[in-house]
Amino acid sequence: MAKNLLIVESPAKAKTIEKILGDDFEVKSCYGHIRDLEKDDMGIDIKHNYKPRYIVPEDKQKVVKELKQLAKKSDEVWLATDEDREGEAISWHLCEVLGLDPKNTKRIVFHEITKPAIKQAVAKPRLLDMNLVNAQQARRVLDRIVGFELSPVLWRKMSMGNSLSAGRVQSVAVRLIAEREREINAFKPVSSFRIEAFFTEKDAQGRPVTFKAEGARQNTAQAAEQFLQSCMGAGYTVKDIQVKPTKRSPAAPFTTSTLQQEASRKLGYGVSKTMLLAQKLYEAGHITYMRTDSVNLSDTALQDIQGQINNQFGNKYVQMRKYKNKNESAQEAHEAIRPTYMNHHTVNDADSKRLYELIWKRTMASQMADAELEKTIAKIAVSTNNAELTATGEVLKFDGFLKVYYEGRDDEDMGDGDDEEGVLPPLQKGQQLHFKEMKATERFTRPAPRYTEASLVKKLEELGIGRPSTYAPTISTILKRGYVEKRDKEGIKRDLRIMVLRNNQLYKTVENENTGAEKSKLFPTDLGLVVTDFLNQHFDDIMDYGFTAKIESEFDEIANGKEQWTKMVDEFYQPFKQDIANTLETAQRIKGERELGADTETGKKVVARMGRFGPMVQIGDANEEEKPRFAKLKSTQSIETITYAEAMDLFRLPRQLGLFEGSEVMVNIGRFGPYIAHDKKFYSLSKDIDPYSITLEEAAPIIIEKRQAKDERTLKVFEKEKIQILKGPYGPYIKQGLRNYKLTKEQQEKAASLTIEEVKAIIDNLKANPPKKVARKKK
């Protein structure tokens, strides 16, 4: 048994560190936090100065037990959790649980897993920083209070669904998406005309090339036409040429957030997928820790990278750089995300290969030379008016870091169109140019694009909201709660007016472009919109984009010993408690109602609103004699944008399609989406089928096919006992009523031949000895 027990957070780190420290140390991991607030009654004694009630959660008991035993046998326990607020708190919890005295337990920290860093840390242990621990307690308690007092308000005031939630991070994330959507809905595109003139000249090799020059944008079609007319028969002369050297520098090495952004832009990955693959790479020892906000690289790594660049591209491509974090809220407990060995250009694992190569390239580029460019700007005079055209070209003089990597961009330009700059042919001042044509193209301004998962993470990080470990889970939460949906949107066609001046003639045409198409973007649901409105109205302070930044600076005060954590929490809680009480007492139930007009047939009011089961439209009022009619909105419709005509169209269901096999075929939309009802059986319709337009001829094969699929799934039926043996994706299983019973491997093999007695015995046995409950994720 080693004399020393050293505890870190991550098991993969433990392995590496154990190798570095040798036989005197046994290195174990505590797998993150080992204690958390109890869930009952918030886990906080508010009346006793916010005293937290901590418990060891079910899934941490095993690791705590093991650490306790090891701690007892060791001479000395070293706490080597991450150097940030959470890491300090984890160390304190370890003291509490393992019975260590914080006043003399050795606490060490390192920001990189390298031999010198670890050795140095062990040589200079310090003690636990209780101020930092208290800052974490304030953070934890405040988040618990906000979440556990705000969520119940929603349960009371929302007519639909339970398990709604609100919190400091998730509610603001939804707000960002909701606001962006409304910005887009309210956006009025404005058109103007881009003026481009095309000329043909000879390039350095004497080959004719066409290049373009831009004129001042014209605001109306009339102005554009006038301008083109005014150029009729003109000569074009190069008036001035400027050549400017420019540089481009590489981006900083990856943090969690930038990795998620680039993997989204270049590989099309969602943030969860990126993190899953990164975790695999980390566990296999290929990359450093993937949840980090630091752009720092260790000296060891820098040397490795420099050597690699030198080997591969030569010394003139090397340019060592230190990057600074732009983000104030960064805690920098780890290194940037980088390969552990730069001479490994790739990995064998097919899934994570592309992500690894992205990390490798980004890391290399970060220490490479600037790319050197030469920008040429030519001003061109028009003989028939005093307009000036500008041609720009860019030539790469030295590729530098671009040899391996360039950073992607979110497409956020506001409709100015593509600015790609090619190479200009050699031009002389005073040169007469060979005019080809001039084109005026209508361009529309565009609203800001909807968020992708990754661009939302970027925004949250800018606001200092959330942490590397929570970006992906936060997005999962708001999707799971139904506040937000990730989907595509089809664009709509729009006419573009185009005018061309060629051979002294003016031609006018109309082309069309597709606008507003979106792929894999985040859309707020009606639920997300109404909940956001409600929270904004009653809890504007918490919904404020600066709220987290504000309390973070107070946590800093606590960490610096200038403020008591319980006092800070109390100053937040007193007014918050009042807001909660006022809201519960006075706020209306959340309906999100919007009036669409009056039914032309009955004159009754038509409204769109939230109902118990989601967004719907309603004709008539509950107080009227005749019952109102209801219809659910389609998934792509929204209370905020649905029109009267679209609403009335929804009342076309249920539809009778006619007879099939002697029974009536009906389509409708139910609790679980569109379905066909036929002969007392129900068949769900897939997404691509429209229940409003499906015909009997289309419905019949669906009935046959679905009926057959169901038959194939069914291995055996015991009618009397209402027990079925069904085939699922994990093999055969037993279904009785709503409950499923799992079969063992042996039972699965003879599933089709099981007798009713055997089946009953299996059920009885499973009821008596239920399979051990694992901390199962709730739906």
Next chain:
DNA sequence: CAGTGAGCGAGCTTCCGCTTGACTT
């Protein structure tokens, strides 16, 4: 499973941040 759209009121839900596997119908 295939309705409902309001309200009664059991009993339940819920936060953010650290970490990984176990388990799915």
